[in-house]
Amino acid sequence: GLHTTPEPGPNGAFYCLAMFPYPSGRIHMGHVRNYTIGDVIARYQTMRGKAVLQPMGWDAFGMPAENAAIKQGVHPATWTFDNIAHMRTQLKRLGLAYDWAREVTTCDPDYYRWNQWFFLQMVERGLAYKKHATVNWCPSCETVLANEQVVDGACWRCETPVTTRELSQWFLKITAYADELLAWCDRLPGWPERVLTMQRNWIGRSEGVEVDFRILGSDRSIRIFTTRPDTIFGVTFLTLAPDHPLVPALTAGRPEEPAVNAFIERVAAQDPRARAEASTKEGVFTGSSAINPLTGRPIPIWVGNFVLMSYGTGAVMAVPAHDQRDFEFATRYRLPVRLVIQNPAGTLDPEGLTEAYVEEAGRLIESDEFSGLAPAEAQARIAAAIETRGHGRRIVHYRLRDWGISRQRYWGTPIPMLYCERCGVVPVPERDLPVVLPQDVPFTGRGGSPLAESPQFLHAPCPTCGGPARRETDTMDTFVDSSWYFLRYAVWPRTPDRALDPDAVARWLPVSQYVGGIEHAVLHLLYARFFTKVIRDLGLIRIDEPFSGLLTQGMVIKGGAKMSKSKGNVVDPDQLIATYGADTARLFMLFAAPPDKDLEWSDEGVEGIHRFLGRVWRLVAAWVTAGEGRPAPAVNGIADGAPEHRVRRAMHRAIHRVTKDIEDQYHFNTAVAALMEYVNTLSEFRPDDGPAVGAAMIEALDTLALLLAPFAPHLAEQLWFERGHPPSVGRRDWPVADPAWLTEARVTVPVQINGKLRGTIVVDASASQEDVVAVALADPKIQGWVGGHVPRKVVYVQGRLVNLVL
RNA sequence: GCCGAAGUGGUGGAAUGGCAGACACGGCGGACUCAAAAUCCGCUGCGGGCAACCGCGUGGGGGUUCAACUCCCCCCUUCGGCACCA
Numbered sequence: 001g002l003h004t005t006p007e008p009g010p011n012g013a014f015y016c017l018a019m020f021p022y023p024s025g026r027i028h029m030g031h032v033r034n035y036t037i038g039d040v041i042a043r044y045q046t047m048r049g050k051a052v053l054q055p056m057g058w059d060a061f062g063m064p065a066e067n068a069a070i071k072q073g074v075h076p077a078t079w080t081f082d083n084i085a086h087m088r089t090q091l092k093r094l095g096l097a098y099d100w101a102r103e104v105t106t107c108d109p110d111y112y113r114w115n116q117w118f119f120l121q122m123v124e125r126g127l128a129y130k131k132h133a134t135v136n137w138c139p140s141c142e143t144v145l146a147n148e149q150v151v152d153g154a155c156w157r158c159e160t161p162v163t164t165r166e167l168s169q170w171f172l173k174i175t176a177y178a179d180e181l182l183a184w185c186d187r188l189p190g191w192p193e194r195v196l197t198m199q200r201n202w203i204g205r206s207e208g209v210e211v212d213f214r215i216l217g218s219d220r221s222i223r224i225f226t227t228r229p230d231t232i233f234g235v236t237f238l239t240l241a242p243d244h245p246l247v248p249a250l251t252a253g254r255p256e257e258p259a260v261n262a263f264i265e266r267v268a269a270q271d272p273r274a275r276a277e278a279s280t281k282e283g284v285f286t287g288s289s290a291i292n293p294l295t296g297r298p299i300p301i302w303v304g305n306f307v308l309m310s311y312g313t314g315a316v317m318a319v320p321a322h323d324q325r326d327f328e329f330a331t332r333y334r335l336p337v338r339l340v341i342q343n344p345a346g347t348l349d350p351e352g353l354t355e356a357y358v359e360e361a362g363r364l365i366e367s368d369e370f371s372g373l374a375p376a377e378a379q380a381r382i383a384a385a386i387e388t389r390g391h392g393r394r395i396v397h398y399r400l401r402d403w404g405i406s407r408q409r410y411w412g413t414p415i416p417m418l419y420c421e422r423c424g425v426v427p428v429p430e431r432d433l434p435v436v437l438p439q440d441v442p443f444t445g446r447g448g449s450p451l452a453e454s455p456q457f458l459h460a461p462c463p464t465c466g467g468p469a470r471r472e473t474d475t476m477d478t479f480v481d482s483s484w485y486f487l488r489y490a491v492w493p494r495t496p497d498r499a500l501d502p503d504a505v506a507r508w509l510p511v512s513q514y515v516g517g518i519e520h521a522v523l524h525l526l527y528a529r530f531f532t533k534v535i536r537d538l539g540l541i542r543i544d545e546p547f548s549g550l551l552t553q554g555m556v557i558k559g560g561a562k563m564s565k566s567k568g569n570v571v572d573p574d575q576l577i578a579t580y581g582a583d584t585a586r587l588f589m590l591f592a593a594p595p596d597k598d599l600e601w602s603d604e605g606v607e608g609i610h611r612f613l614g615r616v617w618r619l620v621a622a623w624v625t626a627g628e629g630r631p632a633p634a635v636n637g638i639a640d641g642a643p644e645h646r647v648r649r650a651m652h653r654a655i656h657r658v659t660k661d662i663e664d665q666y667h668f669n670t671a672v673a674a675l676m677e678y679v680n681t682l683s684e685f686r687p688d689d690g691p692a693v694g695a696a697m698i699e700a701l702d703t704l705a706l707l708l709a710p711f712a713p714h715l716a717e718q719l720w721f722e723r724g725h726p727p728s729v730g731r732r733d734w735p736v737a738d739p740a741w742l743t744e745a746r747v748t749v750p751v752q753i754n755g756k757l758r759g760t761i762v763v764d765a766s767a768s769q770e771d772v773v774a775v776a777l778a779d780p781k782i783q784g785w786v787g788g789h790v791p792r793k794v795v796y797v798q799g800r801l802v803n804l805v806l
Numbered sequence: 807g808c809c810g811a812a813g814u815g816g817u818g819g820a821a822u823g824g825c826a827g828a829c830a831c832g833g834c835g836g837a838c839u840c841a842a843a844a845u846c847c848g849c850u851g852c853g854g855g856c857a858a859c860c861g862c863g864u865g866g867g868g869g870u871u872c873a874a875c876u877c878c879c880c881c882c883u884u885c886g887g888c889a890c891c892a
Contacts, residue, residue, distance in 0.1 A: 194886070197810045201888045208892080226892060239892090281890075306890040316892045324807090325890055399891065521887080591830075592818060600818065604831050611845095612830085618845090670820070673829035680829090750825040755873045757825055795872050801824045805872050 005099045005492070006051045008507055014050040015508045016042040017486055017547075019516030019524070020057045020104070023083040024064055027090045029556040029563055030517065032573045033589045033599065037553055037668070038515040039096045040590065043710035044662050045512075046097070047734035053508050054097055055489040057104030058084050061112075061478045063141055063157060066411045070445035076411040077439075080107055090574065094582045095713050097730070102489050106481035111488065112413040113434030114499035115480050118531070120416060120427050121538055127173045130425065135404055137165040142447035143408045144169060146477060147401050148202070148523050156523070170415055170474070171402040174530045178203055178398045181529055190513075190549035192596065195521045202522040204399025209383045210313065211392035213238055213290040215250070216298055222246060222290055225312030225397060229386065230360075230378035231319040233367035234340035235292050236330065239283060239304040241314040242267045247286065250301060256287035260303060267305050281306050281329040292317075293391040294368075294382070304329060312397055320356065327356040340366050341375055403527065405477040410441055410450035412475030420462035420469040429463050435471070449473035482524050483531035486511055486546060505541050514547040521552070551666060554598035556589075563601070571601060583712035584610045590668040590711060612676060613715055616708070619683055620701050620719050623694075643689060647682065647696040651703050652741035654678035658707050659737065668711070675707060698723075703735050751776045752803040753785045761802075769796040776802055 018038035021031055035056075042054035058080075065076035072079075084105065091098070104111060122128035136145040140160035144167065149156040174181075182203045185196045208227035215221055222238060240247055242264045251257040263284040283304035290301055306325055307316055320330035320337040330337055339350040343362040360375040370378050386392045406415065414435040416428035428435055438457035441450045451457055451473035462469035484499075490508040491501045516524075525547075532546040555562045558569040576585045588609045593599040654674055661671035682700055685693055702723055709716040709729045720729035747765045749772065750757055759781045763772050773794055776782050786806065793805040 192811095194810050198887050201809065204888075204891070206891070224892080228892080304890090306892095308891070311891045313892095318892090323892070325892075328890095397891080399888085518886085594819085597812095597819095602818070602831070605818070608830055614845090669818090670829080673820075676829055748825095752825085752873075755871095760825075793872060795824090797824055797873095801873085803824080803872050 003099055005053045008051040011049040013508055014045040014052045014512045016054045017511045017514050020059050022059045022062055023080055023087055025083050027087055027573055032585055033556055034553055035096050036586045036589045037595050040710045041513050042097055043730055055102040056098040059482050060105050060107035061412045061481055069443040093577055102492055104485050104488050109434045109436050115413040115476055116416040116433050123427055130170050132168045134164050135167050135169055136162045138162055144404055144406055146404050169404050169406040171404050174403045175400055177530050177533050178400050184545055192552055198521040199526055206397050209386055209392055210395050211386055216289040222315050223313045224315045224317045226317055229382040230375045231322045231340055232294050234319040234321045234338045235317045236336045236338050237299050237318045238290055238301045239307050239316050239318050241307040241309040242303055243309045244314045250286040250288040254287035256285055260284050260286055322356055322358055324356040340364060405480055406474040407477055408449045409475055412478055415472040415474055415476055417472040418469040422467050423462055423464045426462055426464050479527050483527045500540050510543050510545055511547045513549040515551045518552040553595050556599050558601040580610045583613055583715050587712055591672040594669050595666055616679055623687055623697055623701055624722050644692040644696040647700050649741050650678055650681040651700040652737045655735045656737035656742055705729050706735050747799045750801050751782055754805055758785050765799045772796055772802055
């Protein structure tokens with residue numbers, strides 16, 4: 001009954017989503033942890049009365065399927081669907097309350113046709129475009145990679161060092177949303193700060209000024225980008241990237257030309273990573289000079305290995321006095337250093353700087369009418385002056401680059417474009433979607449786009465002129481598939497004629513709680529945010545962000561390293577479930593660490609959880625055997641301290657703590673600890689302790705089943721059945737703690753002398769400070785510490801602590 | 807270098823201004839058993855003491871407070887992200 005999604009009712013909707021897996025073959029412990037966390041949240045919200053959508057699907061396109069085809073001769077589709085069938089069985093064994101009817105499989109043409117449709121919408125709006133560019137290339141995967149997929153200079157999937165290639169590729173214009181993606185980082189309170197920080201860093205916004213420096217003896221100029229226009233009077237030279245397009249013109253026919261060319265060749269031959277790590281700043285004079293537009297003074301133009309063509313304009317104004325890189329460069333080549341900001345203490349010596357002064361504090365000097373200003377104000381004034389005098393403009397630069405989505409692989413969504421001899425690049429008309437992946441493709445592993453090997457696929461008539469045309473043979477990055485799948489889940493029944501049903505999406509989205517690995521902090525999570533905004537601007541949805549809450553669970557590690565085949569430290573979930581059952585697997589994952597921290601695998605820990613579940617079973621079994629069908633107890637008027645009172649109090653306390661731990665930041669480890677304490681308390685009582693205890697116990701054990709239901713659903717259901725209740729415990733209301741039972745009439749209060757614990761006293765919880773101090777001073781042990789002194793000061797925190805300051 | 811997270815017993819971890827170490831693992835001792843397993847009970851931060859107790863203790867140093875793992879300042883270490891980004 002939990003596995004069908006109800007319509008959202010008056011109690012509201014809750015969309016609980018775990019990142020869908022790649023069907024690699026078998027589930028691993030990371031999946032078990034991820035999906036258990038999500039399932040606890042979904043089951044809890046169900047019992048809280050929310051209409052809950054918890055779907056599951058398959059991120060089914062990707063390289064491993066193709067590699068299997070190359071190595072074993074099995075078709076990627078066969079391999080993928082076999083894996084899905086197996087993994088679905090594995091997930092079902094864990095007792096995850098998914099609505100399997102809504103399953104999404106991205107390699108299904110009914111799904112990927114909408115990838116193609118969204119792509120065409122983006123082409124129409126200029127958000128998808130083709131350009132010739134230097135792109136990241138993985139020699140092992142033999143395909144292009146997006147910037148986000150290069151991790152430490154290596155392929156995100158296979159860790160092969162990435163090289164570059166010059167290729168004509170399709171890009172999605174994520175930079176058009178850079179500002180909005182950044183701005184919303186401040187409006188996602190349900191996201192972990194570290195993920196937001198990573199996204200902010202990745203987008204890398206920087207405000208500055210572009211300034212044109214006219215080349216001496218030429219009508220051309222060099223455009224530089226700076227974030228420090230306040231230092232422009234300190235510019236003593238310009239530095240261009242070695243591959244800056246103006247370099248040849250600057251050196252042509254000059255005596256410096258051979259030296260410059262030799263330098264450029266030397267830098268180009270360097271591996272980009274080695275270049276980044278080489279901290280020595282080297283360069284060469286071009287022989288040309290430029291004019292500083294604010295001072296009118298001529299300055300030499302250099303080429304430097306530390307200037308990157310890929311950022312800003314590929315040219316920088318060098319201010320050695322206020323930029324450490326420029327300072328090192330100037331020192332090496334004996335170029336002038338011009339101090340234009342004096343520090344607040346006035347201690348900087350213009351003739352004897354030993355390092356750049358980069359702080360934005362102090363006053364401008366030697367800067368004409370701007371002298372005397374603070375750097376922050378000078379930045380605004382000088383930027384304005386540059387604009388009004390026509391030397392440049394204020395501009396914002398981003399580190400974020402457009403998303404290259406062309407992949408030279410088979411097992412992905414075909415890019416729905418045609419190349420006509422007469423009409424050029426032509427989109428496939430919407431009515432012709434989906435462009436289906438052909439079956440007759442040889443898997444040779446030789447590289448190149450495999451789709452080009454299928455003549456039937458390759459040749460198609462041009463939709464515009466009917467003449468011969470060739471299909472695009474690259475496929476889409478698989479991250480396109482996962483950029484909107486969470487929207488498709490909400491559409492039910494599925495609409496074969498359109499990607500999204502706006503009403504269905506409005507009913508469920510944004511995702512209330514998303515659960516997945518931190519490794520997607522700037523991959524999937526950035527792309528999905530981008531797609532959501534594009535789809536919003538297409539008018540199909542009204543949300544700005546896809547995921548309200550985000551929980552990034554930690555890794556499962558063993559022996560200090562992430563579980564992996566190569567490390568040989570994997571523990572197979574099937575083995576775990578076969579030996580101990582799904583509930584032990586689930587509870588261990590929840591108890592061993594807070595969800596966002598790494599979890600160290602422990603065989604002994606698993607045993608411990610298994611023992612706990614055994615104790616729960618024996619506890620309930622003992623009482624069921626002894627006292628079936630007892631009526632609900634009446635416990636009012638029972639004296640404080642009576643055993644049945646203790647049972648009742650423990651029950652309300654457990655309800656309170658488990659509820660609070662789930663609600664506050666999903667502290668499942670302490671929620672499970674609270675359940676253990678509860679069970680420990682209930683275990684103190686025996687069926688022959690009398691009818692009052694028996695009545696309280698029966699109620700307490702029912703509550704135990706309810707509290708256990710989200711965590712260990714199988715055992716909870718069985719306990720519920722043993723108690724004679726109809727199924728299902730997971731559909732009953734979550735219990736509510738009565739605040740009256742959470743407080744005690746008499747409390748044990750620690751007594752401190754001068755802040756040090758010296759004893760405890762038992763007082764009425766409502767006792768006044770005077771009464772409590774009197775009891776404390778009457779205590780023989782306390783008297784020994786106080787001696788004959790009168791406390792100089794007394795602090796009493798009601799029911800918590802008393803501190804006597806002597 | 808910049809940004810972020812973290813540092814607590816033998817181990818995983820708890821406590822977010824009020825009894826540090828909940829809960830669990832491991833260890834030690836005991837019960838049951840011919841024996842073992844399972845189960846149950848007790849003890850378990852470090853040092854001192856026969857003991858009741860005492861001293862010390864949350865990476866290091868300083869500060870605020872009656873009271874600090876918790877707040878403030880400085881420093882160290884680890885992990886993660888970005889990075890000759892102009």
